Amino acid sequence: MTKIPFLFRKTKTVRNLQAYMDTTFSEVLHTTLNPDGPGAIRIHLIPPKKEEDALNPSIAIINGTDIVPVNFTWAVILAELIRETNVYDGKEIGEADIQSILDRTAESVKKILPILSRKKIVEDISTIFTTIEQIAYREEVTEDVHYMSIGDYAPFMQAPHRMDLMVSAMTRNGKWHCNQKCVHCYAAGQALSDEAELSTEEWKEILDRCRNAGIPQVTFTGGEPTMREDLFELISHARWFISRLNTNGIRLTPEYCRKLHEAELDSVQVTFYSVDPEVHNKLVGAERYEETLAGIRNALAEGLSVSINTPLCTLNRDYEKTLSSLHDMGVIYVTCSGLITTGSALGQESEALQLSSEELEEILRRAVAYCHANGMEIAFTSPGWLREEVFEELNIPSPSCGACLSNMAITPGGNVVPCQSWLSDRPLGNMLTDEWKEIWNSGTCKERREFSAQLTGDCPLRRYC
Numbered sequence: 001m002t003k004i005p006f007l008f009r010k011t012k013t014v015r016n017l018q019a020y021m022d023t024t025f026s027e028v029l030h031t032t033l034n035p036d037g038p039g040a041i042r043i044h045l046i047p048p049k050k051e052e053d054a055l056n057p058s059i060a061i062i063n064g065t066d067i068v069p070v071n072f073t074w075a076v077i078l079a080e081l082i083r084e085t086n087v088y089d090g091k092e093i094g095e096a097d098i099q100s101i102l103d104r105t106a107e108s109v110k111k112i113l114p115i116l117s118r119k120k121i122v123e124d125i126s127t128i129f130t131t132i133e134q135i136a137y138r139e140e141v142t143e144d145v146h147y148m149s150i151g152d153y154a155p156f157m158q159a160p161h162r163m164d165l166m167v168s169a170m171t172r173n174g175k176w177h178c179n180q181k182c183v184h185c186y187a188a189g190q191a192l193s194d195e196a197e198l199s200t201e202e203w204k205e206i207l208d209r210c211r212n213a214g215i216p217q218v219t220f221t222g223g224e225p226t227m228r229e230d231l232f233e234l235i236s237h238a239r240w241f242i243s244r245l246n247t248n249g250i251r252l253t254p255e256y257c258r259k260l261h262e263a264e265l266d267s268v269q270v271t272f273y274s275v276d277p278e279v280h281n282k283l284v285g286a287e288r289y290e291e292t293l294a295g296i297r298n299a300l301a302e303g304l305s306v307s308i309n310t311p312l313c314t315l316n317r318d319y320e321k322t323l324s325s326l327h328d329m330g331v332i333y334v335t336c337s338g339l340i341t342t343g344s345a346l347g348q349e350s351e352a353l354q355l356s357s358e359e360l361e362e363i364l365r366r367a368v369a370y371c372h373a374n375g376m377e378i379a380f381t382s383p384g385w386l387r388e389e390v391f392e393e394l395n396i397p398s399p400s401c402g403a404c405l406s407n408m409a410i411t412p413g414g415n416v417v418p419c420q421s422w423l424s425d426r427p428l429g430n431m432l433t434d435e436w437k438e439i440w441n442s443g444t445c446k447e448r449r450e451f452s453a454q455l456t457g458d459c460p461l462r463r464y465c
Contacts, residue, residue, distance in 0.1 A: 020112055024079050025058065028214040030240055031082040033132075041136040042242045042266070044216035045070075045078050048156060059153065062135045064161060064217040064242040067148045073113065077124055080108040102126075150406050154453035159213040159440060162407040164420040165206070167234065168222035169197050169412035178224045179250050181285030182271075184311055184350050186340040187223060190423035195413030198432075200230040204237050206410060206431045213436040217242040221420060223412070226251040235263040242266050246309075250288055252295030257302035267305035269335075270296050274316040275325040283315060300330050307333035309381075311340075312363060313353040320366050327374050336367065338382040340421045361386050368394045383459045401459050404428075404445050405452035418448050 025047035033041040046059040057069035060078060070078060084101045085093075093101075102125055109121045127143060134141045150161075170185075170193045171177050178185075187193035198206070210218060218241045225231055226247050235243055245260065249270040260268065270292065273280045277289040284292075299306045308331055312319060319336065326334060339354055355363070364380055371378040380386070383399040391398035403418035408428075410416055415427035416439050429439035439445060 025075070028211075028216065029079055029082045030216065031085045033085065040266070041132060042216075043078070043082065043132060044242075045075065045082060046158075046214060046216070047075075059148070059156075060132070061161060061216055062132060066135050067150060067153055068135065068145055069148050073116070074124065074128060076112055077105065077109050077121065077128060080105045080112070081125065081128070084108070102129075149455065150402070151453040151455045154405060154449060157405070157449075159210075159215045159436065160402075160404070160406055160408045161215070162217040162219060163210050163215045164219045164221050164407060164409040165203070166193065166222055166409060166411050166420060167197070167203060167220055167231070168225045168227045170194055170223050172197065177227060178222070179227070179286065180224070180248055180288055183283050183285060183353070184313070184339050186421045187423060191425045192411040192413070192415055192417065192423040192427065193223065195411055195415070197228075197412045198414055200233060202414065202432060203230075203234050206414060207234070207238050207241075209431055209436060211240055213440075215241070217244070219244045219246055221246040221409075224248055224250075226256070232259045232263045235260065235265050239264045244269060246271070247295075248284065248288070249292040249295030249299070252298050254298050254302070257298045257304060260299075261302050261304060265304065267307065268299050269307045269309055270299070272296065272308050272310060272322070272326075274310075274318075275322040276316070276318075279315050283313070296326075296331070297329060305333075306331060307335060309335045309337070311337050312355060312360060313339060313350075314355060314359075315353060317355065317359065317363055319363050320370050323367060323370050323374075323376065327376060332375065333377050334371065335379045335381050336364070337380065338385045340382075357385055357387075361390055364390070365394065368396060384456075400455045401452045403452050404448040418445075 028047070029045040031043055033043070042063050044061040044064075046061060048058060057071055058075040058078075060068045060070050062068065081101070084104045088097060088101075102122075105125055106118060106121050109125075110116065110118055113121075131141060131143045131145060133139070135145070166187070169177055170187050170189075182188075207218065218238055220231065220235065220238075220243070224247065225245060228234070231245075235245070243264070243266045245265055245268045247268065247270055249272070252268075252270070272292060273283045280289045280292070281287050296306065296308065308326055310316065310319060310322060316322065323334065338360055339350060364386070368378055370376075379397055379399075380391070381399050383401050388398055401419075403422060407419055408416060409418075409420035409422070410431050411423065411427065414430050414432045416429050416431055416434075417423060417427050428442055428445050431439075
């Protein structure tokens with residue numbers, strides 16, 4: 001529930017407005033603009049957390065990334081715009097339909113907020129629409145938008161913005177259950193990554209519970225999630241969310257990519273270690289270079305949104321060469337990282353391949369220069385490895401730990417953990433058997449969230465070598 005702002009308390013529509021707010025702002029609203037792309041825009045409107053927070057802004061999350069506070073009037077307009085757009089769910093929207101959506105939105109808002117003139121409402125709708133497009137497409141934003149950091153937003157959050165679903169276990173029936181055996185695998189050897197996998201219906205129930213909790217984004221990961229034959233069904237069930245697939249790319253045949261597209265997957269991230277076949281195969285523990293390379297090409301050819309992640313170590317320090325090859329294939333989005341020192345990465349073989357902070361900085365500087373010169377977008381995802389000044393100088397985002405804040409994870413058996421690398425034998429709860437509020441508000445989860453909200457850049461799992 002939310003309280004009616006003072007401005008509207010003396011109007012004769014107060015009862016209707018209260019009823020509207022009680023229903024509309026009791027759940028996360030969502031829509032997708034231009035779903036077939038290119039340039040799809042996902043909007044999630046998240047209401048204030050509690051009744052006493054009513055005068056705090058609602059939050060619009062654009063494409064699962066940008067957090068934008070919206071005032072009461074804009075929240076109502078955006079809510080109605082979402083409702084009217086969703087009438088066309090699954091249908092192609094033409095120019096006449098767009099105008100109809102805008103007209104009906106204006107009519108609805110006028111009934112809800114009669115104190116506003118229709119002219120003002122129409123102007124605000126246009127402004128909101130333009131601003132969202134500018135934010136999503138990384139254009140110059142003409143309105144005075146006050147972004148909110150996730151650290152500032154933490155006290156009002158009801159759930160993380162992303163849940164990583166580890167739908168595939170590392171072992172099945174006591175046998176290795178991945179088509180690679182990566183030297184740096186963070187999940188291998190950790191108890192919760194070897195749990196018996198949940199059924200299709202159990203994962204669908206978890207997706208429903210994630211939606212009810214107000215989590216706008218999910219990532220299908222593992223293990224290797226493409227080892228599940230029901231993956232398309234699960235992705236299709238997750239169409240309300242912003243959905244991503246993390247994969248090694250081996251099974252991304254043209255037919256597989258077509259099915260991912262049909263299931264309405266938003267993006268796919270492929271782990272690719274090096275353009276050098278010998279280096280890539282050594283690090284993934286299998287002769288899979290050609291299949292992974294073909295998978296990347298197939299995903300691009302299908303029109304999927306593709307990003308490539310490269311964990312950096314001493315064997316693939318020639319990252320710029322890999323970036324050049326990816327650029328030639330048409331890849332725009334890339335990420336790189338240090339090694340996550342859990343699972344197999346705690347072993348001697350992995351530890352011997354770790355780069356120092358100084359080496360990582362040198363590689364990253366060259367990589368950023370190449371990407372900026374060649375129209376590619378790059379991000380470094382390992383918190384605590386490099387000095388904050390480096391990211392400021394390179395003008396790229398500074399990573400920070402998001403455990404129990406921006407992201408959490410669910411293990412193959414349904415247990416909730418702070419992040420997908422944090423696979424200890426002490427989960428925060430179980431998504432199928434425990435109430436979400438109890439998990440989110442537990443002492444351990446709150447303690448971890450408070451640490452992450454400081455945005456210090458430190459990763460509690462990192463071992464300094």
